[in-house]
Amino acid sequence: MPKDVNTTGKQAVLYRMVMEGHICPYGLKSKDLLERRGFRVDDQHLTSREETDAFKKEHDVETTPQTFIDGNRIGGYDALRELFGDDVPDEDATSYQPVIAIFSVAFLMALGLSWSAYGSGFTLRAFEWFIAISMCFLAVQKLQDIESFSTMFLNYDLLAQKWVRYGYVYPFGEATAGILMVAGALVWISAPIALVIGTIGALSVFKAVYIDRRELKCACVGGSSNVPLGFVSLTENLMMIFMGLWMPARALGLF
Structure with a gap:
């Protein structure tokens, strides 16, 4: 970036692709950002592939907008x-943003369901819904690209390393347990699933992170995540263990 650029002149020229079948999203973002910063934008459209290629060659650039x-x-x-x-985030940098989004929305959904059902957001059922909905969201993240998830999962899961297909089974098990727990139905199916996959997962994460001291990315929010393996994945598995014990105990009237 040139050191002598004057951003107080409030005049900018933007070259962006605007074609019949394609409008560059980053061009729109650039125009919006400039206008929000008070610039008058001379919006130059590149309306064909030939025109775009000629512009790139003329200015020795590889991408548009410019x-x-x-x-x-x-x-x-x-x-x-x-x-x-x-701030311009580094695509390879670690980030907890997906986890924060998942747990925040799951928490608010649980409060909403509780309010609708019981007239109060802070109930025992809201706590159960929070964990169950979180499990469903986390399962969806994995199922978006199950191939990438299963590959990342193999880096640390003890059972998956012995039986590779388990990496494909795990997200479906988590989703099934979560859905049934949201419904409060078929506890004798959901609880064992959550207990088994949660226990294996917790042991795997604990060994990889706290015993072997390995620095890995967590597959808990999908195979393309930049969340570090450790506290988040361990929490996910401990929540499943808790629900695997809690739900049948409550069904038996022990609580």
């Missing part, structure tokens, strides 16, 4: 964000 301010080329959307001091 923004120019005071005649200086700033670059694409990420370069604009850097120019304005916004």
Whole structure:
């Protein structure tokens, strides 16, 4: 990024692809960001592949959109964000954002269900729903790309390393247990599933992280996640163990 770029002139030229079958999303984001920062945008459309390729060749760039301010080329959307001091996340950096989103929404859904059913958000059933809904969400993350999940899972799961197909079975087991626990039905099916996969998972994570001291990525939110293996995955498995013990105990009237 040029050091002498003047962002106070409030005039920018943006070149972005706007074709009949394709409008560049990063071009739209760049235009929106510039306008929100108070710039008047000279919005130049690249309306064909030939025109886009010619522009790239002329300016010796590999991608569009491209923004120019005071005649200086700033670059694409990420370069604009850097120019304005916004954080540009590293795609390979670890992040707990998916986990925070899953547990936050699961918690709010549990409160909502409890309020609808009992007139109060803070009930024992809300706690059960929170864990069960979290299990369902986590299972969906794995099922989006079960191949990637099963591959990452093989890095640390003890049973999957002995029986590779278990990596494909696990998400379906977690989803089944979670759905049945949301419904409060067929406890004698859901509880054993949760207890078995939760126990194996907890032992696997504990061994990999706290005994072998390995630094791995967690497959708990899917095979493309950048969540570090450790506390999150261990918590997921401990929640399943708890529900595997709690649900039948409550069904028997012990609590």
